[in-house]
Structures are given as structure tokens and as C-alpha cells.
Amino acid sequence: MKKFLNKPVNLVAELLEGFVLANADKLKLAGTNLVVRTNPKSKNKVALVTLGGSGHEPALSGFVGYGMLDISVPGEIFAAPGPPRVIEALRLANRPAGVLFVVLNHAGDVMTANIVMEMAKKEGLNVKQILTHEDISTGPRDNPDERRGLVGALPVIKVAGAAAEQRRSLDDCLAIATRMEANSATLAVAVSGATHPCTGEPIATFADDEMVVGMGQHGEAGTGSQKLASADKTAEIMLPMLLDDLKIKPGEQVLALLNGVGSTTLMELYLVLRRINQLLAEKKISLARSLVGQFLTVQEMGGFQMFIARMDPELLRLWDAPCNTPALTK
Amino acid sequence: MKKFLNKPVNLVAELLEGFVLANADKLKLAGTNLVVRTNPKSKNKVALVTLGGSGHEPALSGFVGYGMLDISVPGEIFAAPGPPRVIEALRLANRPAGVLFVVLNHAGDVMTANIVMEMAKKEGLNVKQILTHEDISTGPRDNPDERRGLVGALPVIKVAGAAAEQRRSLDDCLAIATRMEANSATLAVAVSGATHPCTGEPIATFADDEMVVGMGQHGEAGTGSQKLASADKTAEIMLPMLLDDLKIKPGEQVLALLNGVGSTTLMELYLVLRRINQLLAEKKISLARSLVGQFLTVQEMGGFQMFIARMDPELLRLWDAPCNTPALTK
Amino acid sequence: MPDRIDYNILVRMLHAAVQQVRDNHQNLSRLDSFGGDGDHGTTMLRAMELLSKTIDSSPKQLPQLLHDIGWAIMGVDGGAAGPLFGTFFMSMSEAAAGKDSLDIPTLATVFDSALAGVQKRTKAQVGDKTMIDALVPAVRALRDAPDLATALQNAAAAAQSGADSTKNFKARFGRAKNAGDKSIGSPDPGATSVALIFRGFYQGFHSHG
């Protein structure tokens, strides 16, 4: 893929400069390239902090703003930031109301998070951590360590962020985030690869008519290599796996989120959502809410992540609550 | 490109079904696949209506909602809708306050619009038309017929839509739209092609290291085939052409909009915006506002549209006014 | 051969035109793929299927049928061809107002009106590689013919050679104008459609026994 780039070593710093410029009403940089709100949240409210590699724009810094995150610590391309900048973020966010620290389950992120949580404890910071790991393709539900954190971080941040704006306690925010997380499941499908913007190396390769169900954010191989299917058929393959994992029963309400990872169009995602709605109706499951967009991308990779969550009235209320971030505004 | 599709003949109908499902709080279908607001605007306010081909999601139906459009008439893939559904939309929107009809300058759209405007006149509908044609690559400023309408329709709809919500008259809304349009300029650059989702045929082809400045929305050849340049260099090539066309002088304020057309990432667009900001600063031109995103796409095509507009205080106020649509929320 | 085109004869002419496009739509798309976006055959096929359905659903009255066909084709949502061919039939209807059959001078007037209608929609002139290149000679050929059969035969022949002439032109209208020289060497798809339709008109008229 041909990309408009400058020097690779400056890539993240430069993209952050443009990113905060494009969203100057919501965001600015603070400290060592930490993305923070232009208008900080009241110190009486729980703060939300996350970390993660760059190259997945608009994620994760695109979720900073009213109703969602307070600080995002962007790493290098596809690489977690190291502990120094993350502890800097936690110190900056620290407050009596407390800090909820959202970590997506990827080895590097978790390693950094563990180091930082030990430091935070030693320093007496008021921080609690929530780990998101809803990728059903990498491990069974009872082995959550193996499950990666994909786009499911978005709803977790959304509901916990809404709870924080409503001055709920840190324990409440954590409980809400945990409930959202526990009722979430994601499955990815990929049809074409991407190139690493620094090395120019291909991320994953595909046969001409191949699609891979379960492929990860960085081209980690999935188990489900199969022939490229129609939008309807793809929904028919993937949705039951998610419903099964969550053991969703007739009469329950779900949120469906379709996250395009790059060159798969919104057009295609709308077709998939349409079929999801039909399949859910057949099973008497209610599609209570849906969201379609490109939130957590993998450069120009083709494919998408299908996310389903069991919702309860409180989670729905928090999902609907106002937010104002570059990637999601309600 | 591998796409998740069903039968081509159903593509637009199905994608609209998914689209309104995903945005049920903002949109619904009415009449013959017209996209309308879920909560209609008061009849005392001017209504905004547009038409345009599908396959460019989220445009144009993604601009329907508070503060922007009232009705969008989506055509087939890359093809204008014919007059019958457009006149249906104008009849639906018609009101004493009047209707502003926004047309992007493409042959099919204009032909339909002309027919419909004649009918509207005969029927006594209270409609005025604004044509957007800000693509500087297809004709000189004094030959506006040759200039295509690209992403510049978005700011026109934004400021006119805001004026309409403020109960400005039809003449005022038209004058504001006209002023916005007259001060707008867009230049596109493409680096990789796309496939037509119905025919599977390639839209435009490129040499390995080629970029084409001025390529149109449907792969119409541009004049500026050259070697793929860095983000900085590309900004240095394109921005002066736009400033020149608009004759922007030191001390003036501009809006910059970078519209990714498909597989070009937000990451890359942020790099370009950063350089635009630097170049403007050198020329003592103020980057008053900026917007980066994928608003008007061409399937998985690689490239972007760079839009620059001269802003005045009123246009800035209208640009900043609230809006709530699938593609833009303020 | 009859000396008037009544509703029934018109229907035969229209059906034959539909059949011409059905048989040739793949070629029309192929021609559109050189300079345009490759959809002209699909659009014309959809237009002609709508035409055929309109014959069944419309009141059995000549000007009304032409009007309804024009309006149906206008709604084909396929880019330039829909409004242009839709205007063609609607403008025929306007000139046929109040008539339940067309003699040879009326037919000439009706097609003059069709051409004028289309020309109101586009600035394209003969030589710009559009449907105008087939339409103008076809309509002109209708004017001075001794009888309807000759008129329609001449029109079909003139449309065909008009379409053929576009081979060597460079497109100056429609999507193809942006394709530079790519369309040189193959005829314009829209002009080819016009030739097919006039061929169908003649065949449908002629087959009337």
C-alpha cells in the first residue's frame, strides 16, 4: 500500500501533532505526548486512563473527551508504551475520586500495565485496573488470559466513562466496566492485509478468495481460513459463535458493534448489520443498539470486527449517555 | 479488493436498510428510499435536500440530521437518482419557509436536478438550488461548469443547515451557502484504485510509485500524475494550488478539511494536516478550523481530498454550530 | 404497411426495441468500460425492462403510454442515461398530446420534439461522442420519407451510421470525457443504444402483419 508518510522515527509524534490540531476543541497534548482533554473533568469525578499502540487510528486517543477517557497514552506503531509515560499519566490523573485504568489484553500492554500498577501501589495512587479480553477466537471463556482485547474496549470505556461523569464511585465504575466486559464478545474477520507504516512489511497475506475468521489486530493468524463469503453468509457464520460464547437467550437485549479495520467500506458493514438484525429477530433476541464505524483500525487491512454484548437497562442508559470525543459523539 | 456483498441488484436497498438501522436515533427511510430525519425539523425552518450516488458512504445520507440535511436521495452505486424520487423528496420537504436543494456538480446529478427544478417551478414548490463545484483540477475558477463538486458539499450543507436551524430565511440560507461555496476549493490526490462493488471492475489503475493529483471521485483521470511523495511534500504540492485558486492573503482565516477516500488512514491525514498548519503559519494565514475524516469515500480507493475555504466570522459561527448526523456531530 | 402508428403498433415497436437492448446489453456495458464506468448496458437493460412493465401497467392510450414510459425510465437511477432517455419518451408524449395514432408528419414532429427535449438537457453537439450523434441523423432522416416504413428504416440506418461515426471521436461529455483518449476506437455506448432502439422501432413496425 502506498502511504503518505514522512520519516518513520517521527511518525507517532507527527501524527499526534496533527491529531490534536484536528481536534483542538476536545484534546491537547500534555507531559510526554499524553493525550488529554482540553477541558479537564472535575477532580470529583473518577478519571479514565488507557494505553495502547498507535497505527490504529482513531483508537485509542480518539476516545478521549467528555463521557469517555481522560488520558490516553499512545505507544509507537503497534507497540505498547513503556511504563514511564504510563505512570506519568496515572500521576497526572490521580485524585481522591480515583482512576480507572483500562488495559486491552495484549502482551506488551499488560506487561507495562503490571509494572505501572506495582509502582502506583507503592506511590499510593488511587488506581484500579480493568482488563478487556473479549476476542473469542484466541481462547475459551474460562481462559481469559488468552483472549485478546479488541474493539470491546470502546463500550467498556463508554459505559464506565458515562458512570464517571455521573459521579459514580471508583468501585461502581469498575463494577460497571467489569459487567460490560464480562458480557462482551468480539470476533474478527480479515480478507486482505496491510503494510507496516514504518517497515513497509506486509502484515498478513491472503489467498485470492480467502477470508480468515479470528485474525487479530496485528495480522495474528486466526483459525478460520475459509472461502470469502457474502455479507449475509459472513454474518451467518460469525454471529452464532458470538451468541454461543455469551449464551444469549431469546428475550435478551444486545448491542452490536461493527468495526471496520481499514479498507472494508461502511457500505459492506451496513449489509452485515442488516443480516445480524434479521438473524437476531429469528432468535427473538432484540438488537437494542448498534454502532457501525471505523474505530480501531489496522491501517488499510480489509475486514472487520463483529462485537456483541448482552445489555441490561443500566448499561443501555450509560451507553446512551452523552459523550464528545473525536471518534464517538452522542 | 475482496468485499462482503450480496446480490448487486439489491446492494443499495440493503445498505440503506443497515444504514438506518445503525443510525435509528437520527434517521429513517420514507417514501421511495428517501433518507429523512427521525425527528423532523420544524416546518418554520428552511429544509435542506440533496441527491447523489451511493457507494461513497457515509456521504451523502450521513449528513442527514439536526443542523445539516433534512432529506437525502441516494442513487444507485456512483449514479445519480433519477427525477421521480428527487421530486418526491422536494414535495415532502416543501414548506412556506422553503427548501434549499444542494446539488454537487456531476453530469447525472445536474441533469436530474435541472429536470426536477423545472417540475418544482411548475408545481409551485418553494425551492432554491445551490450547485457545489469546487474541484480546482477540472476547470479554472471562471469556468465553474467544468468544476466537479467534491467534499466541499459538506461545509456548504453544514453552514446552510446551521442557518436553517437558526430560522434564517431561504434567501439567507442560499446566500450563506453561496458564500461558502464561492470561497471553497478542493483538490484530490489518488494513489490506488478501487473496484466497482457491482461489476467488480477496477476504478482507475496506478503505476507502483504513482500518485495522481486531481483524480476525481470515480477515477476520472487527473492531470497531475507524478511520483508518490511524502506527506509533507504532498501538502507542499497541493496546498499552494488551493491558496492560489482562492487568492488567500496573509491575515485571512481558513478552514482545512482532509477527506480520506478509502484506504488512506487517518494517521496519514494527520501528518498532512500538520504540514498544512506549518505552511499556513509561514504565510501568516490562520488555520481557524480543521476537520479530518472519511466523509465522502470511493470504496477502498487510496488517496484524499484536500479542501480549503476562506472563512469569515459568520461562516465560522455557523461551522461551529451544533449538528447531530451520522457523519458529523458537533 | 399501415400508414398510421396506433397504440398497438407502437407497442410492437417498443417491444422490439426492448428486445434489441436485451440482446445487446453486454456489449453496451463493454463499450462503456473503455471511457465510462461500464454500467451503460445494465442501466439500459433496467430502463427497457421498466419500459416493458409500463406497457402492461399503463392505460392503453398512446400519449399516456409514452409519458409513463418516459417517467419510468427517468426513475432508473442509473446516471445520465435515465434522464436522457426518459426525456426522450416524455417529449415524444408532449408532441403526441391528444392523438391516438401518428401519421408520417406527426411522427416526424414527435421525434423532433424528442430530440429537442434531449437537447434541452445537454449541451452536447454532433461530434461530441454522445447519443446526440445517433439521435440527430435519425430524427432528420424521418422528416422527408415517403412512407412510415421508409421513414423508420432510414432512421434506423441513420442512427446506426451516426453511432458508427462516434468511433473516431474523442468524448467531450459524460463520464467518458475524463478518460482522455481511451474511448477513441470504439463507438459511444449511448449512441449505440439509440441505434438499437431505432432498429427495434423499425423491426417492430415492419413485423406488423
Add this chain to the structure above:
Amino acid sequence: MPDRIDYNILVRMLHAAVQQVRDNHQNLSRLDSFGGDGDHGTTMLRAMELLSKTIDSSPKQLPQLLHDIGWAIMGVDGGAAGPLFGTFFMSMSEAAAGKDSLDIPTLATVFDSALAGVQKRTKAQVGDKTMIDALVPAVRALRDAPDLATALQNAAAAAQSGADSTKNFKARFGRAKNAGDKSIGSPDPGATSVALIFRGFYQGFHSHG
């Protein structure tokens, strides 16, 4: 050969380790490209350049230097390697607290601490195709050597054969674990880095004249 590693000798050892990575970073990235994401060489190079800068900026005091190096490498933002190698040096510093030079038993304790620190961060065991495969034998080899030169020579050799042994393993940690069998046949990049660093330590110590 000296029987204690003081600040100056440590700096030589560190500089030599930096040089090893500078000379071999492209190979490290190449190794990472089979199963991982191809960035290990870049990350290690950045880590080592930071190490080198830290030597210049940090107070000239042995445990403090190790601490500052560890913290600098932690901040390299390059994925798994930063925290792991950062922990390595920070844990060395903890065990060296209060010492301005290291004799052979202290050196063994310092590296034991480094290994323990890294192991606190990962569940990877010998055989899982990670840096652990080079680190464990290297640290073990340091323990029973008669003098510093032999200790560092043995450690370098053990790290190298530990790294070599990973060739035949299938990755079970880090990004490479998702690549299936793709990494079989080539050594683990992180283990190779450990071998380079220990080789540097030995060379730097040895070159001390």
C-alpha cells in the same frame, strides 16, 4: 584481569553491548519478521542508543546508572522488549544497591536478580522460544566461575547456545506465538539480543587493558 567491576569497567561493558546491537540490529528485525512484527532490531537499537545516552547523562555511580538505564529502556515504547530489558537493568540495580563495584559473587547475585525480575514479568519458561532461553543459561553460567573473565565468557557462550537452541522451538509467548510454525527454523530475536548483550559484556570487560 581485574577482579572487580567498577563504574568504569561497567561502562565499557555497556558500550560494547550497545555496539553489538548496533552491528546486528538488522538481523534482529529480520528474525522478528518470521513470527513477530519485524521491529525487534529497531526497538533494541533505540533501547541501546538510549542506554548510551544515559551513560552520559546519569550520575557516575554504578547502581544509579543501572537504574537509569533500566528506566530509559522501559520508556522505549517498543512493545514487549522495552519493559523486559528495562526490568533486567532495573533489577540489576536493586541487587547492586549501595555497591560501587561488583566482585564475582555480587555479580552473580546481580544477574540472579535481573533474571528474577524478568521472570516476574512473564510466565515464559525455558523452551518457550523467548529471551528466557538465553537468559537462564547465561545467568546460571555466571554462578560457579573461578574469576570474572571466565564468568562473563561462560555467560556469553551459554547465552549464545541458549539462543541457538530456540531455533527448533515453536514460539509460545509474545507476538510470535500467533504465527504458528512460521518461526520454527530461526532463533528467537529476543534471545538473540540477550546473547549479543552478554557477548558485549564479555568483550567490554576483556578489552579493559
